[in-house]
Amino acid sequence: MAKVLVLGAGLTGLATAALLARDGHAVTVVERDPAPAPPPGQAWDGWPRQGVNQFRLAHFMLPRWWSLVRAELPGVTEALLAAGALRCNLLALLPERRRGPIRPADDRFETVTARRPLLEAVLSRAAESAGxxxxxxxxxxxxxxDGHGAVPRVIGVLTAAGPPIHADLVVDCGGRRSALPAWLVAAGARPPVEEREPCGFVxxxxxxxxxxxxxxxNVLQxxxxxxxxxxxxxxxxxSVVLVTHGRDKAMRALRDPACWHQVLARYPLAAHWADGAPITGVDVMAGIEDRHRRLAVAGTPVATGVVTVGDAWACTNPSLGRGASIGLLHALLLRDTLREIDPAEHDKLASRFDELTARAMxxxxxxxxxxxxxxxxxxxADLAGEPYRPDDGRWAASKALFAASLHDPELTRAxxxxxxxxxxxxxxxAEPGVRERVGRLSAGAPPYPLPGPSRAELLSTLDQAGAAGWPG
Ligand SMILES: Cc1cc2nc3c(=O)[nH]c(=O)nc-3n(C[C@H](O)[C@H](O)[C@H](O)COP(=O)(O)OP(=O)(O)OC[C@H]3O[C@@H](n4cnc5c(N)ncnc54)[C@H](O)[C@@H]3O)c2cc1C
Incomplete structure (x- = not known):
């Protein structure tokens, strides 16, 4: 079994480490933030985690994430529930008039979710319990x-204080801001292939x-x-999050809590989500980029002995809430690849993991x-006051499915x-009848079928909120 070093103790780093340790590998996680994981009940208030910008921002764990956790990380569900995590069924939460009676197969919509610090504290303990x-x-x-050849073999990491730490395999789980490309170039490797673009949401x-x-x-409206x-x-x-376009300057007033509340009050299906005691101010996050990185150029690895998993590999705008699920799927792919290939076969492992990542992830x-x-x-387009009609039938189909799902329990499930x-x-x-029912039930639906203000009404609410005292 291999000596594995996982860089980063975020959601994916901890899950990767636990999975590999359960397979018998000797796993060490190195994390820049010094504070130890507190007991889960103290994680929200008492855990400084500067290394993760989104640490105290809204997170929701999707059913896909939980089904993987339940199957692959025994004990984590129980620990999450003992710490007060919420078990819920995304379909059952919807009004019965929309979804109809609950059916046995609806258990696929179950999940267990919690605020991010609690999730991380539980995963940290689970990783340690796995060794x-x-x-x-x-x-x-x-x-x-190792200093030989055109494709360097990574044999460990250098650290700010202390000697290098050696490993058979380094797994970069350093998150969105992972500095791996610069380190590879400094080690004499070709730069990885990277695509990045600002995603533009606030x-x-x-x-x-x-x-x-x-x-x-639905959760996302x-x-x-x-x-x-x-x-x-x-x-x-x-948590409640309002997501806008970064160029929509009028929406920047939402950083003011009074304004934020007045705007939320305009959405009849969501307004009552402000009926609680706020435990944070309005947290703002912008400047998030979509980024994808590949450690092989034209099929040849730029280095061996190192792989990237989770956000260090690829990250996107978070409003679909998929980051933890994609990270966990990727961690499982690495675990399964290591069941086939020993890290001593470092060339083979680098090529194979790159190929499998490209194919599956x-x-x-x-x-x-x-x-x-x-x-x-x-x-x-909303900002410009124009209709959005791209030449992409799949987008129209996805909008139509949502509109139709408001009127049909089968399509609500779809x-x-x-x-x-x-x-x-x-x-x-591909399900029989879906295309036909979507076409029929979405005919004539407006672009935004849920009740809410038009842009003009939204701007007027923002104006009134500003007039009532917001300084900007
Ligand atoms: C605003 C926001 C909301 C989100 N909401 C959701 C959601 O609802 N559901 C969901 O599934 N996902 C969500 N995500 C995505 C999710 O947060 C990420 O996918 C997830 O954190 C990725 O885990 P990771 O372990 O790859 O990286 P991270 O969690 O970012 O962890 C990286 C770790 O590496 C450490 N590190 C970095 N560099 C070094 C170094 N040089 N030395 C040592 N340590 C280092 C960092 O300190 C950090 O602890 C959201 C993201 C954002 C930005």
């Missing part, structure tokens, strides 16, 4: 290589505490000029970026399967 050593306060500054989120509000519609996310959490908490990443791009362009990340559009539309 992982977590060294916090260790900042990786570069790669140790998130205005607030957490609450109280009695969990009823879910009148698209309206003219903004989206609303209503996300249940652990221990009687939840890239379609998931591309599908997420595709949705982001369309929604961003749609918000831009749409919920997409939102839960347990099925893709091809599978959903």
């Amino acid at each position: 992982v050593t977590i060294s916090r306060g260790v900042a990786v500054t570069g790669l140790a290589t 998130y205005y989120g607030r957490h609450f505490h109280g009695e969990l509000p009823e879910m009148h519609t 698209a309206y003219d000029s903004l989206s609303v996310l209503t996300l249940p959490g652990d221990n009687g908490t939840w 890239e379609p998931l990443h591309q599908a997420t970026v595709w949705l982001d791009r369309h929604r961003l362009a749609e918000l831009e 749409y919920s399967a997409l939102a839960s990340f347990i099925a893709g559009p091809d599978e959903v539309f």
